[in-house]
Amino acid sequence: MRVLIVEDEARLAEDLRRTLTAQNYVVTLSRxxxxxxxxxxxxxxxxxxxxxxxxxxxxxxxxxxWRDSGRGMPVLILTARDSWRDKVDGIDFGADDYLTKPFRMEELLARVRALLRRAVGHSSPILTNGLIEIDTRLRTVTHDGSPVSVTPLEYRLLAYLLHHPGKVFSPVEISAHIYEEDLDRDSNAVEVVIARLRRKLGGGVIENRRGQGYFISAEAAR
Structure with missing residues (x-):
């Protein structure tokens, strides 16, 4: 999942980047x-x-x-302001959640997970697809109740598709959400990661629509 941090305080921005990266998010910083x-x-x-x-x-x-131009991505506001008026204004302008500085990173991560789930209609931190299950809090994958060892890159790809069941993503779109911006990669890198996941989870989990891209069936996911 791809996250933009817009924060001018250098130390906090770096702490946020490091924390979210450790949780397998792809992070972009803006100052x-x-x-x-x-x-x-x-x-x-x-x-x-x-x-x-x-x-x-x-x-x-x-x-x-952003909101006036129709951009609908979830936005979590961070601020040192603690007045009720600022909070009301933030929500009225289109914020999805509000966190006052200082805060604990554990709370921020919980809010991030909740916003990402709600944005795609999921209420539970557990994402399932048939025999496949992802725990987004622990970042673990199981198949038929047994743990499956996946790399951070494999986890990001599988979690991204499970967050959007039934939606077809091109390799270019997937790449933008699972790789860091400045990371060089081969043109078929996404296909290689999908091939590895299919070997670990079974060939029917990630489907391919010829000429369009990859998806996980909405019928099995919940």
Whole structure:
């Protein structure tokens, strides 16, 4: 899952990047409101963490411009402001959740997981597809109740498809959500990862629609 962090405080931004990366999220950092708005408006993110007190464009303005242009990705606001009016304004401008600084990373991660689930209609942190089960809290995969050892890259790909059952993604779209931006990769890298997952989980879990891409059936996933 791909996350954009728009935060100008360098230490906090790096702490967030490191924490989310360790949880198998693909993270992009932006240090000011104008750049954050442009990235959120022109790129595809599964979730955005947005500070309010940003240089060049404040967080409220960034959020309002995203929503006015029809961008519907979940947005979690971070702010040092603790007044009820700021919280109301954030929600009214289109924020999905609100976290006041200072906060514990465990709480932020729980809110991130919940927002990602709600965005695609999942209520449980456990994602299932037939005999396949992913625990998004522990980042574990099981097949028919038995644990399956997967690499972080394999986990990210499987979790991304399970979060969007029935939706077909091209290799380019999948690549954007499972690889870091500056990581070089072969043109068939996604196909290689899918082949490894099929060997571990069975060939019928990840399906292919010729000329379009890969998907996991919506009928089996829940």
């Amino acid at each position: 000011d409101g104008e750049d954050g708005w442009f990235r959120g408006d022109s790129e595809d993110f599964d979730l955005i963490i947005l500070d309010l007190g940003l240089p060049r464009m404040d967080g409220f303005s960034v959020l309002k411009r």
